[in-house]
Amino acid sequence: MSEFVQYGNLLNEIKNRIRQAQIKAVLSVNAEMIRMYWDIGHMIDERQKAEGWGAGVIPRLAKDIQNDLSEVKGFSERNIKRMLAFYREYPSLEFMPQLVAQLMTDHSIEKMQQPVAQLDNSKQLVFQIPWGHNIILIEKIKDQTIRFWYMEQIIQNGWSRDVLGLMIKNSVHTRQGNLISNFEVTLPNPQSDLVQQTLKDPYIFDFLTLTEPFQEQELEIELVKHLEKFLVELGAGFAFMGRQYHLTVSNKDFYLDLLFYHIKLRCFVIIGLKKGEFKPEYAGKMNFYCSAVDDRLKHENDQSTIGLILCQTKNKIFAEYALRDIHKPIGISEYELTRVLPDNLKSNLPSVEEIEAELSRELGDE
Numbered sequence: 001m002s003e004f005v006q007y008g009n010l011l012n013e014i015k016n017r018i019r020q021a022q023i024k025a026v027l028s029v030n031a032e033m034i035r036m037y038w039d040i041g042h043m044i045d046e047r048q049k050a051e052g053w054g055a056g057v058i059p060r061l062a063k064d065i066q067n068d069l070s071e072v073k074g075f076s077e078r079n080i081k082r083m084l085a086f087y088r089e090y091p092s093l094e095f096m097p098q099l100v101a102q103l104m105t106d107h108s109i110e111k112m113q114q115p116v117a118q119l120d121n122s123k124q125l126v127f128q129i130p131w132g133h134n135i136i137l138i139e140k141i142k143d144q145t146i147r148f149w150y151m152e153q154i155i156q157n158g159w160s161r162d163v164l165g166l167m168i169k170n171s172v173h174t175r176q177g178n179l180i181s182n183f184e185v186t187l188p189n190p191q192s193d194l195v196q197q198t199l200k201d202p203y204i205f206d207f208l209t210l211t212e213p214f215q216e217q218e219l220e221i222e223l224v225k226h227l228e229k230f231l232v233e234l235g236a237g238f239a240f241m242g243r244q245y246h247l248t249v250s251n252k253d254f255y256l257d258l259l260f261y262h263i264k265l266r267c268f269v270i271i272g273l274k275k276g277e278f279k280p281e282y283a284g285k286m287n288f289y290c291s292a293v294d295d296r297l298k299h300e301n302d303q304s305t306i307g308l309i310l311c312q313t314k315n316k317i318f319a320e321y322a323l324r325d326i327h328k329p330i331g332i333s334e335y336e337l338t339r340v341l342p343d344n345l346k347s348n349l350p351s352v353e354e355i356e357a358e359l360s361r362e363l364g365d366e
Helices: 003-051 057-068 077-089 096-105 121-127 131-140 144-157 161-169 191-198 216-225 227-234 281-296 316-324 352-365
Strands: 238-249 252-262 267-273 306-311 330-336
Touching (some): 003 121, 003 131, 144 161, 216 252, 216 267, 252 281, 281 330, 316 330
Parallel strands (some): 267 306, 306 330
16 A cells, blocks of 8 residues: 555544544533533522522523623523423433533444433434524424424434424424335335435425416426525435436437435435326336436446426325336325415414405504
8 A cells, every 4th residue: 555545544534533523522512501501490490399489580590690600691581491491391301411421432423322321312312403403492392202303303404493493384294204105115225214204295385486377397497596495395415416407318308307416315316397286107207217317327336216206286096006017216296385274274364355454444543
């Protein structure tokens, strides 16, 4: 082995060790801060129960901490109330010191992510996401099982607080993995399950301004125009390759609506956009496109190309029959341009006439 190669290997090892230390430091600091917030919430809760103190103690604490520790940030009245709420949401986290000690001493990122013996796997997630994300989840999601699901997605996909808020708003937990597909019979495990859980049904394109009637080409153009929001809705890992992506097969030209490469799945993903209801012939055409991409674009280390057909509506039986004898991995999902409101919520909303009448009364009062 040459000296140049040996040096390159040494450099890569050192860089990897530095990155491990950086990740460990961030995790340790975040975990210790959240532990501190939990402790403070615990202290306040105990005193309120023992001494009968009311909510009035919190503004006093905020003021005194600011006066005595002016250099310390994060102890506003609002945030102290959040610490109390955080403790009351997770009152059984007294075993946190073991996790902090592990994060501080373990040199392996993989080992760092293993469960601590005394620590429930789900509750570890509380200490691996930032404080702001924890607060959003506490305030917006009451079911802890769903909350922990979102925590896993934050860690896996690196969601910011804004993206997390958008995903909660669009109820992504109810849509992940729900599409009709043939992945189970066309892909090996665990790839089949991973692909199924990566895709959704339906997809929500409420960032578009399209109104009926519109053409499929208009939908393509608008999605590409709002590519950043489109990628957020698709989920982490999608890299955009092109719209109307050109392929030549046997001297004939074909154009894919949208072509992506998925970094984590290590495969191309073809998205076919369809106006109206799903038709069985769409599956055959997508099967052809997947074969062409596998032959023309797929690298030997890539996984099989995946086809995703997006329609406004689909008949479940038609979709399942259409995929039954298809040999390429294909999923079928719906898309919505606006989120449909539940009937019970619609009934509580005022009509246009009622709003106009109320405005008229207000203007008359003036």
